[in-house]
Amino acid sequence: MSDYLVRATALDGKLRAFACITTDIVRELSDRNNKALALASAALGRTATMAVIMGVMLKGKETVTLQIRGDGPLGKIVATADSEGHVRGYVDNPHVELPTKDGVVFGDVEKLDVGAAVGDGFLFVIKDLGMKEPYVGSVPLATGEIGDDFLYYFAQSEQTPSALGLGVLVDKDQTVSQAGGFLLQLLPGVSDEDINYIEDQIKQFPHITSLLMKGQTPEQILQRLIPGEIKFNEKIEIGFQCDCSRDRFARGLISLGETELVKIAEEDKAAELVCHFCNEKYHFNEEQLHELVRDAKRD
Ligand SMILES: [Zn+2]
The missing domain is CATH 3.55.30.10 (Hsp33 domain)
Structure with missing residues (x-):
């Protein structure tokens, strides 16, 4: 059942x-x-x-x-x-x-x-x-x-x-x-x-x-x-059902601010975020992180 x-x-x-x-x-x-x-x-x-x-x-x-x-x-x-x-x-x-x-x-x-x-x-x-x-x-x-x-x-x-x-x-x-x-x-x-x-x-x-x-x-x-x-x-x-999404995690990264994001992109070269609720992993590579830096600048 x-x-x-x-x-x-x-x-x-x-x-x-x-x-x-x-x-x-x-x-x-x-x-x-x-x-x-x-x-x-x-x-x-x-x-x-x-x-x-x-x-x-x-x-x-x-x-x-x-x-x-x-x-x-x-x-x-x-x-x-x-x-x-x-x-x-x-x-x-x-x-x-x-x-x-x-x-x-x-x-x-x-x-x-x-x-x-x-x-x-x-x-x-x-x-x-x-x-x-x-x-x-x-x-x-x-x-x-x-x-x-x-x-x-x-x-x-x-x-x-x-x-x-x-x-x-x-x-x-x-x-x-x-x-x-x-x-x-x-x-x-x-x-x-x-x-x-x-x-x-x-x-x-x-x-x-x-x-x-x-x-x-x-x-x-x-x-x-x-x-x-x-x-x-x-x-x-x-x-x-979990309502997490890549977009939501990207927005979370952007909210860290430009300085912090540049630091992650240059020092770690990548970020892997894991949803608490469903264990889904969201990976952002260096290039994607730099794209988010550009989004952060626009905000
Ligand atoms: Zn989730």
């Missing part, structure tokens, strides 16, 4: 729900992050899955960037998504290895100690809504397990009672086997009975990746959690 997201409403419109499968996306992110190992794939994959869900809540050209800035060995984790289901992301240190929670060096992914790999710090949500200044929200990290941290963010920053699950299952050979997530948001007016029902379902809910493993769809996952009839409003194809 290739990646997609469903957007739904239930309880007379008082509950908004999203569920998605992101296995292909997380595999690609993992590959592009220098073949990330399990911990980095789990942390980045959970963050990217959240970014896709928060992205489709936006409109038009709006984008959302999620940053997990912890003091653990993984370093910074960043994912950016747009309103059409495109996402990209990176993690500073993709090859971190730590003992699992039960002390085994490597084993069951659900025991991966993502919290320890992320550490203490802050979660930032940056929404570019096309205004002069982006919206920036932040909360301290709750546990560094990513899902808990976003739950805390929705409660604190957006004041929306939510339930969510983010999961990445990595095989013993370090390849991503399953990934996905769901988010339920309760709007005012939901009855206590319905809230209790959802809380009970969440309590007994198995890990989302074990459901995906059994071939359950995002639609079926929402049906397990939500009482009554669910209205599926949209099914969106989602995928990895």
Whole structure:
């Protein structure tokens, strides 16, 4: 099954729900992050899955960037998504290895100690809504397990009672086997009975990746959690996409200014720039650098 997201409403419109499968996306992110190992794939994959869900809540050209800035060995984790289901992301240190929670060096992914790999710090949500200044929200990290941290963010920053699950299952050979997530948001007016029902379902809910493993769809996952009839409003194809380009990197070089560019052209004779997000390399030779110097002069 290739990646997609469903957007739904239930309880007379008082509950908004999203569920998605992101296995292909997380595999690609993992590959592009220098073949990330399990911990980095789990942390980045959970963050990217959240970014896709928060992205489709936006409109038009709006984008959302999620940053997990912890003091653990993984370093910074960043994912950016747009309103059409495109996402990209990176993690500073993709090859971190730590003992699992039960002390085994490597084993069951659900025991991966993502919290320890992320550490203490802050979660930032940056929404570019096309205004002069982006919206920036932040909360301290709750546990560094990513899902808990976003739950805390929705409660604190957006004041929306939510339930969510983010999961990445990595095989013993370090390849991503399953990934996905769901988010339920309760709007005012939901009855206590319905809230209790959802809380009970969440309590007994198995890990989302074990459901995906059994071939359950995002639609079926929402049906397990939500009482009554669910209205599926949209099914969106989602995928990895980076919007970097040679032109954008050329403009970056030009912005260094004439003096600096001449220095690079004469001393280094070439420049190789690498996109953080997708690992695409952009090479500029001496002649091309001199051309950029001429552009810089015109500016
Ligand atoms: Zn890129």
